[in-house]
Amino acid sequence: MRELLGIRAMPAYFLAATLARVGDEMVAFTLVLLVLERTDSAALAGITGAAYALPAVITGPLLGAWLDRTAYRRTALGVNQAVLGAVMLSLLFITGHGPAWTTPALAAVAGVTLPMVSGGFTSMLPTLVPGRLLAEANRWEAASFGAATITGPAAAATIAAAVSVDAAVLVITVTATLSIFAIARLPALPAAVTADDREPFLTSVVGGLKHLARTPPLRASTISSTMLMGAVGILLITLPLHMTTLGAPRSAAGYLWTALQLGSVTTAVLLGRLQARWRPEHIVMVTVAAYGLAMTTWPLASSFVVLVVLAAATGLIEGPMFPAMLAARQQYSPVALQGRVSTTAASLRVGAAALGQAAGGLLVPVIGTHAALLAVALTLVAAAAVGRLSAFTTHQEPAQVTSP
Template sequence: MVPTARRLSSAAFRTAAGPRPGPPPRGTGAGPAAPRRTNDTDHTDHTDHPDDGAAEAASGPRPSPRSLLAPYRRLFAVPGAAAFTLAGLVGRVAGSMLGVGMVLMIATVRDSYALAGAVSATGLAVTALTGPLLGRLVDRHGQARVAVPAVAVYALGATAMLLCVHYGAPAWALFVCAVGSSGVPSLGSMTRARWAAVHRDDPAARHTANSFEQVVDEVCFMAGPALAMVLCTAVFPEAGVATAAVLLVVGTLLFAAQRRTEPPPRTRATAVSGSGSGSGSSGAEGSLARSPGLRVVVLTFLATGAVFGSMEVATVATVESYGHGSASSAVLALQAAGSCVAGLVFGALPVRGSAATRFLAGVAAMAVAALPLLAANGLATLTPLLFVAGMATAPTMISGMTLVHRLTPPTRLNEGMTTVYTGLLVGISAGAAAGGWTVDHLGPHAGYTAPATAAALALLAAAGGAGRLRRSLG
C-alpha cells in the first residue's frame, strides 16, 4: 500500500481524467423552443455582429440586482429541463471521479505511481482521439442511440479494469482496459446541446444556460475527486472507480431516457442545408479545422487548458511548501468557487458587446489575474488571489463556447464542441507536465511561472487571431 493519501490533491490528479471545466460539445437540431416574445431578436446560432450583445440582451429579461436568479428560474420553466439536468448531473459527477479513482486504485494496489500515471495518460489520449468521432456520431444518430451503446462498452472496460487490478493481471492488460473504457460521450456536452435546442430562438437564455453549465462543471470537479479519494482510502482501493462506473452508467441511461428534450439527429437534408451555415464553417462534411475562427478558439483553449493544468500542480506544490499540504484541496476548491460565483453573475447579467470581444476580454482578465500569484508568500495571500484568478475562468469559457456555437454548422455542433474540447484536454495534460517540471527545477515558489506563461500565450493567441475570428463570424 502507498501511504501517501494525505498528499493527494483531487485537482492534481483530475488532470489525468481530462479537462475540468470545460464544456464540451453541443448537440444540434431543432428541439422544443421556448415561447417567443414580441421583442425577441431573430439571430442564428452561428453569426456574430458588432451589435450582437444588444440583440442578445433584447431577447431576454434584464435581471434586477435583487433578482439575479430570475434568468435561471426561467431556464427550468421549460418542461423536462430539470429532469435531464439532474440525470446528467449524476453521470457528470461520476466522470469527475474517474481520473483520481484510477490513479489512486492502481498506485495503491500496484505500489507504482508511474504505472498509474501511464495508464491514466493512455486513457486520456484515447479520449482525445475518440471525442470528436463520438460527437459526429451523436450529430448523425442522436444522443440516446450513441450514448447507450457507448456507455455499455465503457462498463465492460471498467469492469475488466477492476478485475485486472484486483487479481493482479499483467501491466499491459491495464492499458488495454484503459483504451476500452475511454470512449464515452460527455454528458456535459449533451446537456448543453439540449439547452441549445430548447432555447434555439432565445440567445439570452442560451447565454444563461452556458453560464449555468460552467458552474455545474466546477461543482462536479470539486465534489467528484474528493468523493473518489474518500472511497479509495476509507473503503477499499477499487471503490472509487467502481462507484464512478455505476453512477456513470445510471446517469447516462436516465439522461438518454429523457426523450422529449433530445435534439433530433441530423438528416441528409439538414446536413445539406447546414453546409453553408456560418461564414466560418467548413460545410456539412468538410473538416471543421478549415474554419480560421475555430482554429483561433482551439489554439486559445489549448493554452487555456495549460493554465488550468499547471495552476493545479503549482498550487499543490506551493501549499505544501507552506506546510499546509492537507489544505491543497480546500485552496483549489476556493479557486473553483470564484469561477462559480463569476459564472452565476455573468449568466444573469444582460450581454454586452460581441462574443469575440467578450472572449478576448476574458482571456485578458485571466492573463492579468495570473500575475499576482507570483508574489504570493503565504496561505493568507495565496487564497484570495486564487479566488480572484478563478473568477476569470467562467466568463472566458462561456464566451468561448458561444463562439464555437456560432462558428460551427448547426448539424455538427457536437463534433465542433468536442474538437475544441480536445484542445483543452491536451492543454491540461501539457500544462500539468510543464507545472511539474517548473516545480522540480525552479522550486515550488516559482511554480506559478508556468500558468502565468500559459495565460500570456492564450492572450497572444486570442489577440493575434481576433481579426480572423471576427471575419469568420461575419
C-alpha cells in the same frame, strides 16, 4: 431560470449532464491519487491521465459528425457512462498489481467516448432550447460544469482521505450508473442533418474542423480555451505534489480545485450576461489572461489556507470564460454544425489537458512545484495572447443559431 426549467426536457438534461460530469471530474483527480498511492510514480500518473484524455483528440471530431447525423444520442451518452463504470472497476484490480502499461491502457478505453460528457450534452442545447433562452441555458450549463468541478475533486479528496482511494473509485462507478438512469429520461432528438443533406462521413468530419479553423472569432476562443486546458493538465499533477511543501496530504489538492471552481461558478452565473454585451471571444481571451495573472501569486502562498483563498479569488476572475466559450461556438456555427463543433472543440481541450498531464508528470519532479505553478500562470497569459493573434483576419459576423 423558471422559464428554462419549464421546458419539459431541461430538468432531466441538467441532472443527467451534471451527474456525468461529476463522475468525469472525479476521474481525473482520482486516477492521479490512485497511481501515486500504489506506485509512487508521478510519471505513470501523468501518462495514465494523458491516456484517459488523448483518445478524445481523434474521437471527438468523429463523434461530433456522427451526433449531427443520428437520432440515438441518448444511447451514445449511456454507453459512455457504462464503459466508464466498467473501466474504473477494472482499475481497482489492475493498478499496482499488473504490468505498468495496463493502467494507462484501461484509462484509454474509457477516454474513447470522453467528448460525449461535454460536447455530446452541450450540442443538444440549441435543439432543446428556443434561441431566446440560449444565453440563459449557457449560464446554467456553465453552472453544471462548475458544480461538477466543485463536487468532483472535493468528493474524491474527502473520500480518499476519510476512507480510501479505492472507495473514491467505487463512487465514480455509482455516479456513472445513476447518470444512465437520468439519461434515459431525455427525449429522443431528431438528427440535426437530414439524410438528404448529408455529406460523406469523412467530409463531414473535416467540415467541423475547417469551420473551427476558418472562423476567426471561433478560432480565437478555441485556441485560448484549449491552451488553458493544457495548463490545467500540468496543474493536475502539480497540486498534489505541491501539498507536501505546505504540510498537507496529497488529497488536499482536491479542495483547491473546489475553491477555484466555487469562485468560477459564482461569477459564471452572476456575470454570464456579459456575453450579451461584448463579443464572446473577447471575454474568453480577457478572462484567460486575468486568470494567469492571478495565478502568479500561487507560488508565494506560505500555507494551505492562504493558497485556498488565492484559488477562490482566481476562480472569481475565470468564471465568465466558460459561458462565453459556449456562446462563441453557438453564435459562430450553424445548427447543422453544432455537434461537430462542440465535440471537436471539446476533444481539443481534453487532448491539451492530456498533454499537459503527461508533461507535468515528467517535468514537475525535475523543476519543482513552485516553478511549475509559475509556468502554468505564464502559459495562461500566453494562451490569451496567441488567441488574440489568431483573430487578426477578415471580420466575420456571428452566424445566428436558429430556434428549434
